[in-house]
Amino acid sequence: MSELFVPAAGVRPLPIIRRHILISDGMLLLHSEGLLHRQLPVAEAQVAASHYLGELGGDPCGVHFLASQPDVSGCSWRGLRGLLGQVSELEFSLAGRAVQVINWDLDHRFCGRCGAPTDYYGNERARCCTGCHLTVYPRISPCVIMLVTRGEECLLARHTHHKHGLFTALAGFIEAGESAxxxxxxxxxxxxxxxVGATRYVGSQPWPFPGQLMLGYLADWAGGDVSPDVEEISEAAWFRFDQLPEIPPPETLSGQLIRNFAAQCASRKP
Structure with missing residues (x-):
């Protein structure tokens, strides 16, 4: 996919959608060529909610929530994490955006303050309480992900609660009142x-598990010996840039931080 995606913060009433993403019970409907459907593959009566996501190649793109998963010829239902590395980076980004918008919509049908029903708020991506008028926007949780480096080595870890067992960069949520x-x-x-000593911001990536904005850094080691917190980290060690273990795919910010560090070290070799 080479088309430019122009995101939208929310438009109501919706424009005529020409590219469709379908979600039900946290699963996305895929056809043989990918995620986006040129025509709505189910009856309109099966659609419980729809949201405009933005324009892709000039075509309005939207996500539709279905209360149940119908069988659609030539299509299959897939989880979001299973799409990583299986669809284009643009399609995965769109899938993550779509899932987060639907989750926000479903989670805030009622006010968290007074319990009254909520309704859509103007043209914005927001729901407003019909009782106390609390307005709720999709929540994004900021996180830092950092590759700690020591010369030609980088610190990689395996997390206790991650099933894939890959070595990756460290990461964590930003607490209230903290800077990145x-x-x-x-x-x-x-x-x-x-x-850690000096830090260098590298870039960011939205990460829809469940709704984070990852801020990527390189950080210089300044002291200390590796002593993993066993509740969070099952294993952590220093690795030379040319002796890396299995790491996350290049579509992830962690994979990019590690690969870019290795490439920079390799480029300095005679």
Whole structure:
């Protein structure tokens, strides 16, 4: 996919949707060529809610929530995590956006403050309480993901609760009142017992598990020995750039941080 996607914060009433994403029970409907459907493959009566996502190649793109999963000829229902590496980076980004919008819509049908029903709020991506008028937007949780480096080595870890068992960069949520850099230093200290020095921001990535914005950093090791928090980290160690274990795919920010570090080290070799 080479088309440019132009995201939208929310438009009501919806424009005429020309590219469709279908979600039911957290699963997405795929056809033989990918995620996006040029025509709605189910009856309109089966659609419980629809949201405009933006324009893809000039075509309005939307997501539709179905209360049940119908059998659709030539299609299959797939979980979001199973799409990673199986569809294009653009399609995965759209899938993550679609899932987060639907989850927000379903989770806030009633007000968390007074319990009254909520309704859509103007043209914005928001729901407003019909009782106390609390307005709720999709919640994004900021996180830091950091590759700690020491010369030609980087610190990689396997997380206790992750089933895939890959070695990856450290990561953690930013707490209330923290800067990203403060969260970075705290997470590294808590998870592996190290101190960090200079940090360099690299880039960000939305991560829809369940709704994070990952802020990626490189961080210089400043002291300490690796001492993993066994509740969070099953294994952590230093790895030379040319002796890396199995790491996350390049579609992930963690995979990009590690691969870019290795490429930079390799480029300095004679």
């Amino acid at each position: 850099e403060e969260a970075l230093a705290r997470e590294v200290r808590e998870e592996v017992g190290l101190q």
